[in-house]
Amino acid sequence: MSVNYDFTDKVVVITGSSSGIGAGIAQLFAKSGANVVIAGLDGQGVAKVGKQCTDLSPKQLTALEVVGDLTNDKDCDRLIETTVQTFGKLDILVNNVGIGHRAEVTKEDYYQKFLNVMQTNLNSVVYLTHKSVEHLAKTNGNIINISSIASKISCTELSPYHMSKAALDMFTKCMAAELGPKHHIRVNSVNPGLVVTNFMTTMGLPETICDKIYETVGSKYPIGRVGQPRDIANTVAYLASNTEAGFMTGSIVLADGGHLSANVSVEKEGQDLLNKFQ
Template identity: 80%
Template sequence: MSVSYDFTGKVALITGSSSGIGAGIAQLSAKSGANVVVTGRNTDRVAKVAKQCTDLSPKQLTALEVVGDVNKQVDCDRLIDSTVQTFGKLDILVNNVGFAHMADVDTEDYFQIFQNVMQTNLNSVVYLTHKSVEHLAKTNGNIINISSIASKISAGR
């Protein structure tokens, strides 16, 4: 079964798009005609996926590369601002970045581990959504939040 999408003229920002599922979403969005924003913490991986997106784009649209950490508000601000400055709008925000760090409750730095997970998996989503909603409202845009089955699995000793 072949599925195709037409995102011609749309601007898609995908967090965590320098690898994994995020890279796949960015590539499919580019292949479907969207202007794509590729972001992550690793410059080389961001550049690699951005080139792949440009190569897949039917009109060879250049993907915007934004290196940054969604745990830093200044980087989130720069991510939204760069997107709107470059493309003039934002149509799709995909909150994809996330990670898990398993630790027992008696682990010495357990609370710091918990805070890091929550900062990445929850706070960054809330902040980026807050920062982008005014732009998405103008385009009648969409927000897609990616989650994991891991949130439904308990682990312990």
């Protein structure tokens, strides 16, 4: 039985929604009747997803498209201000934007890569949360942060990414404890396993290698496949629903296909494939 969510009249901001998981989340909210705000750095991607959301909307609601760099406080301010000016409120904030860099601690560019990852994956979330509280408090709204199983495991040459996600999980729990009693805002996190997006190609892996990684790693997952954006979107929609998940806050929700339970190593599989094809 499929679940049909009703987010009619809700206003949802999804950062990093010009592609991948963010786009999948935006599309599901649009299909469920929400006013969605597509936010990202890629203008063409933002416009594409915005049109898809409008087409999926039962009432053909026009998605609000905001192009900006969320490592820039002024662009974050503009995102929240434009949302509230356009729709009069904010109900749900989905902090999805995230990047990863391969970074060896002995390399000269390590610290700059570290700063870049933290500014995107953590600082933007902290700042947007800070700016959104006054609006979410008026709507009994909630926040969903998109973290990763990387918060639970270590990996060589990806320490900035893993650290950013571990910090994000703690921020989620701290904000749940702080914002619940004072502002009636729920805060939860979704931690995906390997999902088919452009994440690995942006880190420089060839598409053919990425496809092989998805195939190889997916075969080791207990459910027999890696994730799709819709898998994460469904988890987000559940957490966003005050009807379905009203008793959940401070939760770190794994949506990983059994990745952690099966002790699957993407790092090992990826390196083995690179060695094979080099």
